[in-house]
Amino acid sequence: MTTREFDGIRLEKVREHVWEIPREGDMNVPARVLASESLLEEIGEDDSLQQLKNATHLPGMAEPALCMPDGHQGYGFPVGGVGAIDARTGCISPGAVGYDINCGVRMVRTNLTYDDVRGRESELVDALFEAVPSGLGGGGVIGGDADAIEGALERGVEWAVEAGYGIESDLARCEDEGRRPDARPEYVSQKAMDRGRNQMGSLGSGNHFLEVQRVTDVFREGVAEEYGLREDGIVVLIHCGSRGLGHQTCNDYLRRIEKEHGDLLADLPDKELAAAPAGSELAEEYYGAMGACINFAWVNRQLITHQARETFGEVFDADPIDDLGMELLYDVAHNIAKKETHEVGVDADGRPAVGDEAVDRTERELYVHRKGATRAFPAGHDDVPEVYRDAGQPVIIPGSMGAGSYVLRGGDESMSVSFGSTAHGAGRLMSRTQAKQEFWGGDVQDDLEAGQQIYVKAQSGATIAEEAPGVYKDIDEVIRVSDDLGIGDKVARTFPVCNIKG
Amino acid sequence: MSHTLREHTADVAVEAIAPTLPALFEAVADGLTAASCEAVPEQGDRFEFTVTAESREALLFDYLDQLIYERDVRLVLPDDHRCTVSRSGDAAGGDSAAWTAEATARGVPLDAVAAREIKAVTYSEMTLERRGDEWYAYVVFDV
Numbered sequence: 001m002t003t004r005e006f007d008g009i010r011l012e013k014v015r016e017h018v019w020e021i022p023r024e025g026d027m028n029v030p031a032r033v034l035a036s037e038s039l040l041e042e043i044g045e046d047d048s049l050q051q052l053k054n055a056t057h058l059p060g061m062a063e064p065a066l067c068m069p070d071g072h073q074g075y076g077f078p079v080g081g082v083g084a085i086d087a088r089t090g091c092i093s094p095g096a097v098g099y100d101i102n103c104g105v106r107m108v109r110t111n112l113t114y115d116d117v118r119g120r121e122s123e124l125v126d127a128l129f130e131a132v133p134s135g136l137g138g139g140g141v142i143g144g145d146a147d148a149i150e151g152a153l154e155r156g157v158e159w160a161v162e163a164g165y166g167i168e169s170d171l172a173r174c175e176d177e178g179r180r181p182d183a184r185p186e187y188v189s190q191k192a193m194d195r196g197r198n199q200m201g202s203l204g205s206g207n208h209f210l211e212v213q214r215v216t217d218v219f220r221e222g223v224a225e226e227y228g229l230r231e232d233g234i235v236v237l238i239h240c241g242s243r244g245l246g247h248q249t250c251n252d253y254l255r256r257i258e259k260e261h262g263d264l265l266a267d268l269p270d271k272e273l274a275a276a277p278a279g280s281e282l283a284e285e286y287y288g289a290m291g292a293c294i295n296f297a298w299v300n301r302q303l304i305t306h307q308a309r310e311t312f313g314e315v316f317d318a319d320p321i322d323d324l325g326m327e328l329l330y331d332v333a334h335n336i337a338k339k340e341t342h343e344v345g346v347d348a349d350g351r352p353a354v355g356d357e358a359v360d361r362t363e364r365e366l367y368v369h370r371k372g373a374t375r376a377f378p379a380g381h382d383d384v385p386e387v388y389r390d391a392g393q394p395v396i397i398p399g400s401m402g403a404g405s406y407v408l409r410g411g412d413e414s415m416s417v418s419f420g421s422t423a424h425g426a427g428r429l430m431s432r433t434q435a436k437q438e439f440w441g442g443d444v445q446d447d448l449e450a451g452q453q454i455y456v457k458a459q460s461g462a463t464i465a466e467e468a469p470g471v472y473k474d475i476d477e478v479i480r481v482s483d484d485l486g487i488g489d490k491v492a493r494t495f496p497v498c499n500i501k502g
Numbered sequence: 503m504s505h506t507l508r509e510h511t512a513d514v515a516v517e518a519i520a521p522t523l524p525a526l527f528e529a530v531a532d533g534l535t536a537a538s539c540e541a542v543p544e545q546g547d548r549f550e551f552t553v554t555a556e557s558r559e560a561l562l563f564d565y566l567d568q569l570i571y572e573r574d575v576r577l578v579l580p581d582d583h584r585c586t587v588s589r590s591g592d593a594a595g596g597d598s599a600a601w602t603a604e605a606t607a608r609g610v611p612l613d614a615v616a617a618r619e620i621k622a623v624t625y626s627e628m629t630l631e632r633r634g635d636e637w638y639a640y641v642v643f644d645v
Binding site for chain 2: 046048072073074075076079095098099100135136137191194195197198199204205206244247248250251254255258259270271272274428429430431432433434459460461462463502
């Protein structure tokens, strides 16, 4: 058997791209890393594997806890982590969802080709930078009065479309049609709403961005056609989340769990994994509050989409919908927990179990935690929007601003291998501190423009340095593993034309 | 008292050492400011706030959480941190024990500074302990 060891953590190769950390000590289940040998080397360099092991201590974890190919160290649960926990006897963990609830990406397609944009990149990047609030304290597309906040939390994209910031087809091409049915705004604190008030329609900073891209490669013609993608076509990719409202909600519930369920917390190896027992009042309240934050994040991306459409309309002197065809391709979350039904091993009492303790396999409702992982449901799944049910769910995976991004479709193996999940990005390789030592923002910006004709504009040069292409893993390798495993199939590759960030 | 920004793959960690607990809180807060911005201009008005929690560690968490909240709501980057820490109630540290931080900071208007967003304070790997004659803290912030 092939094995690898990193800082005392031993992994056994189960099959190509699947590595298992066997169950030991207080681990409830084993853990698995979905990675090639080279990606595993990178994942093993920081504390990702220890964090993955820690996550297996969460009660009710069904089947192995998973790390996607782009995984890296986070806080509590690793980024790239997928943990499916029994919704009846297990728990829900805000830390395993992450602070930026429904951080995610959406892609907007256009009728434009790269030739239409060439020569106008500077004009376009300046106009987008002007129109889309970014950075810290940059405000939002709209002033978030009480009605707007309430509408966004309760009804998500539906509210935004009614308020004039979208079109009907935006609803059909968004996960959950842009509205979580179980959102409960009353469980979002006033403090969280205060933070969201002046951030409605804003990118924020860090790794969030808006990027104009061109399609460089199409790998599956039929699916690409279903998605409206063609070689040399221009698309817009938006990456951001629920901003301060979501961050505050996570901390509000972490602290409540600490106070109300200290017994469960005491058994966990990392306080950041704090979890509310399934069925408790707190679990229900967090799930409802998280649903409202999910809606808020969708509205955030919707408002930015509106600004992008208006900007393209002005720059190209055309109607963004009728002339430029700027329709949403899809919007996916990558920091989220959702109740989903999956087949898992169970013991004689019907509780999720692994190994010899599992006497049967049956369907169970689970809290599927995806933190830095993307839902990737295959063709035919009932939860895939009707417009894509035959083709499979679009999965949008952003890369660095110098390496391009991918559009995948949920693969046939995703339900059996990864609870219907795949990677969410290239995955960080280098710390922000090191990045600022190795790169200077101005140089990165100049190199991208001179060498690759990529126009970047940011509020802060430090952000450009921290997000330099060299700080990320090889996205091609991440996608190759996803495609090989059949959890997310390559459909198209895109390459940056211009990028704005905080 | 001092703070140092430590390596973390995706986020940022602050390590701080100080002779007293209040000075330690201030040092970690200075680290939070340093993680947000390289150079902070000498402008802005001071504001004050109070947080109460059930333990020392929870108080540090809530203090930093409140600074991030104040930043987003007041639209200022908190700097030049001052803090006192006190304890009241049950001397054995039972349910009625309460730790309080009374703090002030200078709020530098965000439009006067190129700051990036620190999303949240985390409990991940958080350490707050006495080491010999000094207080030590390690805090990871989500970026």
